[in-house]
Amino acid sequence: MNQHPQTIPDLILFNQLAEHYVRLEGRLRNIAADMESLDQLIRAHYKTGAVNHTTRPGDSRSDIDLIDLGCGTGEQAAVLNHMGYAVHGIDISPRMIALAGQRFGRHPRLSFQLGDFRSYQQARGFAAGYSLFGCLNYLHQDTDLAAVFQNATALLKRSGILILEVWHRRPYSGLGYTYQAPAVVLESSGESIRRRRRVERSVRNGRDFIQIHYEYETRTGHLREMHTFRLFDCEEITRPAQAAGFTLLDVRGSLGESGFDRKRSGGMVLVLRAP
Ligand SMILES: C[S@@+](CC[C@H](N)C(=O)[O-])C[C@H]1O[C@@H](n2cnc3c(N)ncnc32)[C@H](O)[C@@H]1O
Numbered sequence: 001m002n003q004h005p006q007t008i009p010d011l012i013l014f015n016q017l018a019e020h021y022v023r024l025e026g027r028l029r030n031i032a033a034d035m036e037s038l039d040q041l042i043r044a045h046y047k048t049g050a051v052n053h054t055t056r057p058g059d060s061r062s063d064i065d066l067i068d069l070g071c072g073t074g075e076q077a078a079v080l081n082h083m084g085y086a087v088h089g090i091d092i093s094p095r096m097i098a099l100a101g102q103r104f105g106r107h108p109r110l111s112f113q114l115g116d117f118r119s120y121q122q123a124r125g126f127a128a129g130y131s132l133f134g135c136l137n138y139l140h141q142d143t144d145l146a147a148v149f150q151n152a153t154a155l156l157k158r159s160g161i162l163i164l165e166v167w168h169r170r171p172y173s174g175l176g177y178t179y180q181a182p183a184v185v186l187e188s189s190g191e192s193i194r195r196r197r198r199v200e201r202s203v204r205n206g207r208d209f210i211q212i213h214y215e216y217e218t219r220t221g222h223l224r225e226m227h228t229f230r231l232f233d234c235e236e237i238t239r240p241a242q243a244a245g246f247t248l249l250d251v252r253g254s255l256g257e258s259g260f261d262r263k264r265s266g267g268m269v270l271v272l273r274a275p
Helices: 005-010 018-025 031-049 075-083 094-104 142-155 234-243
Strands: 065-069 086-091 110-114 126-131 156-167 177-188 191-204 207-218 221-230 247-252 267-273
Touching: 018 094, 018 177, 018 191, 031 075, 031 126, 031 156, 031 247, 031 267, 065 075, 065 142, 075 086, 075 094, 075 110, 086 094, 094 110, 126 142, 142 156, 142 234, 156 234, 234 247, 234 267
Parallel strands: 065 086, 065 126, 086 110, 126 156
Antiparallel strands: 156 267, 177 191, 191 207, 207 221, 247 267
8 A cells, every 4th residue: 555655656657657647637737827826826925925035025036946846747847937937846756857857857947856845955945835736645644744844944945935735634524435436538648548546535543534546557558556645624734834933824725716615625725934
């Protein structure tokens, strides 16, 4: 069972199928629109948050250095870089990082590096960091989450901004159920991939988990794997964040929404200010 975050480099979706990741996972996403919203969030909060360092309200994007925590194959980083930001993406999967580098590594002020967001360090301080599409949900232990925030305080500049998009626990908290999604067939890089997905929710030690069982039929054969996400309440994220000195500035249901329905929202975007 892939239950421990250390096993992430072994996950098929992020390795053997990494080149198909965006086609498989991004079908229902609008990366361009999401990055417009992320851009607005960064600019709204960075200027109010940044009291004591060199960037002032109204500064251009080229003055803002971003770090993408769990950058995958680099699509979001590339869009933000195109808008004018300098972006550095890190990911724990060697295959994801290799693909991001092949695709976008030659763009000026855009770089990718293998790294674990619980421990990755760099000398340069970033004005803002972001982690999108549930990367943090792969962390099952409170100690892992605490490590991410401790580490981020050193990665970010003083009063830097951290934006986290995670799956939200509350709507189905405490409910176990199984759901079989219809099979989909996708064309990607000249290959036809059939994917089946079974979702199971479970509760362990008062925490909610979602397990997604994937089956892929590809040219090279039949592959199976399971991804286990821990689902978070706002408090489960803000507690370790505040312990590390972060301040919660905003919570919303998704990047493009301004409100947050604590009872119903399946997603959660938190905007935090570093100490
Ligand atoms: C669901 S994908 C999201 C990728 C990208 N952010 C997106 O929105 O498409 C999760 C990514 O998080 C990465 N990841 C998971 N745990 C990590 C860790 N501890 N440090 C760095 N990357 C990690 C995985 O390798 C994978 O690329």
